[in-house]
């Protein structure tokens with residue numbers, strides 16, 4: 086069966102061990118985590134986990150229910166078919182040979198990225214955006230020689246007003 | 250009021266209405282044991298192995314419809330509880346297990362007898378806690394009991410560092426538990442209940458299928474009422490036995506791998522399954538693609554994850570089984586009974602034919618004892634009134650098939666995990682909970698050796714349990730698979746090298762009886778059951794008897810091997 090990508094936004098109690106309960110649930114039941122990001126929210130004692138998981142359509146229901154069953158999980162919001170804004174932050178270190186520098190700067194400019202570190206022979210570029218933007222800039226920078234990439238998981242919020 | 254952590258623990262356990270706990274001491278719980286010694290209204294039963302404590306707590310919880318409590322030390326004491334906890338988790342049995350832990354200052358330092366038991370038991374508990382602040386101890390314990398018994402019940406572990414146990418803190422009665430992230434849904438959706446009633450009215454060939462959830466929600470009365478008012482035959486998973494009376498004409502027998510012919514055939518040919526408190530385990534469904542091909546399925550369960558997990562259902566009802574069944578019955582009472590008994594005679598006749606052509610059967614000659622015969626005699630002599638615990642294997646299946654459970658909470662078995670060694674400690678727990686009942690552990694010769702040390706617990710605590718060993722000198726269930734599917738290569742299943750069970754019983758201070766002849770089965774049972782004390786009754790049974798019907802693993806449940 087074909088697999089889809091799902092974007093889940095999960096509010097959890099900010100307690101030690103919560104992440105391990107979630108990770109354990111996924112490994113124990115053979116679900117996949119594609120990307121994960123965890124951080125505090127405006128509410129004390131509540132953290133938000135944003136997760137991308139790839140699975141077959143009937144599995145996502147089970148994943149959501151199993152997540153919800155964990156005592157420390159407060160809400161599970163499936164953003165996949167909703168309107169949401171999504172961001173990922175990446176730092177991309179590229180070779181900056183003199184003859185390539187202008188090219189790189191043009192790409193950085195077009196994508197409205199920032200150069201956050203400069204060395205004799207490298208630039209480090211900060212990119213923030215959705216997955217399309219990341220894919221696009223990476224493919225354009227590839228010919229110049231990407232040295233390494235560090236990237237966060239996705240974070241996302243629903244577009245409607247109100248907490249989710 | 251200033252109390253130590255240990256005093257708070259005991260106070261809170263008693264506040265939950267628990268009169269007996271099961272445990273084993275050690276350095277990390279010595280403060281609790283000291284406090285226990287000075288408290289004489291909480292009974293502590295000293296087991297001989299921590300696994301026994303958890304199974305005993307399990308038996309206690311099931312016999313009593315309450316929560317079982319175990320108390321053990323850190324490190325090895327804690328790891329010894331894991332099998333018991335995992336078994337209770339599979340069977341949704343409410344337990345609270347307290348483990349000692351090294352002092353908070355030492356946690357993470359690989360201290361003596363330190364293990365991360367919260368990490369180890371995370372996947373096999375409903376929830377667990379490490380208490381790091383003595384001020385939160387009382388509320389954590391209250392929360393643990395609340396989680397264990399509410400919603401879909403299950404085991405909860407509370408890890409107690411030694412310093413938490415001996416710190417003096419101001420004790421305040423904790424407030425009623427309200428968790429923003431945990432609100433089980435007891436009340437079924439009315440629309441769904443109406444849909445169930447419509448399905449029942451449309452059905453010509455319905456079957457009710459009960460599981461452990463019906464016992465846990467104490468919905469036997471409702472199941473029985475529903476079955477009778479609409480003439481619907483009833484089957485059950487291993488965990489659901491006793492929810493509906495085994496002597497009722499509508500009873501089909503157990504379903505699944507060792508289900509009765511008529512139960513499996515009924516599922517194969519029915520047009521509606523009303524499933525309550527079941528999770529469609531593979532031992533029940535066989536090949537899921539071929540399970541109930543003609544049926545619509547109603548599934549009532551308090552746990553939404555049970556629904557659509559293994560099987561597609563047409564009418565899910567999330568809620569408490571008892572509440573849902575009550576609601577269904579109420580809606581049906583407004584209808585004309587003719588509306589929902591449509592075409593039933595034909596269906597029941599068909600089932601009757603399956604029953605008469607292919608009943609459960611065995612042949613008892615006058616030379617070798619058949620294990621089934623022992624269980625039948627046990628049923629007769631106890632008038633079906635005993636609490637039966639079991640070990641695992643053939644003994645467990647024969648107990649399920651031949652002891653016709655008429656009441657709930659009378660069959661206590663490790664269903665989901667299938668733990669050999671469960672039956673004896675569970676019997677001790679059940680008897681501690683119900684001292685006036687007769688409690689019998691139906692055992693295999695292999696399984697009984699897994700927690701035989703608990704015989705001492707029974708003797709010391711004067712908890713009289715009856716152990717019936719069906720001694721086939723084999724790990725019989727594995728041998729059966731080897732006979733059928735592995736060309737009779739009986740690899741590592743021969744148990745001829747065994748202790749003398751009569752002498753073993755006597756060594757512990759119990760009574761030992763041995764029976765080798767069919768004509769002595771009844772008198773041996775009679776003597777053992779009437780003896781004032783714990784007794785092992787060993788029956789030398791036909792070594793190569795197998796459990797039938799049998800659905801080979803992965804097969805359709807309607808394709809059974811019959812004798």
Ligand SMILES: Cc1ncc(C[n+]2csc(CCOP(=O)(O)OP(=O)(O)O)c2C)c(N)n1
Pocket residue numbers: 640641642643644645667668669670692693694695696697719721723724725726727
């Ligand atoms: C702790 C544990 N180990 C292994 C098994 C696998 N197992 C299932 S049934 C069985 C044989 C049990 O033998 P016995 O207690 O003599 O019962 P019988 O089948 O002969 O009645 C075994 C080894 C198990 N269920 N539990």
Ligand SMILES: [Mg+2]
Pocket residue numbers: 693694695719720721722723724725
């Ligand atoms: Mg055996």
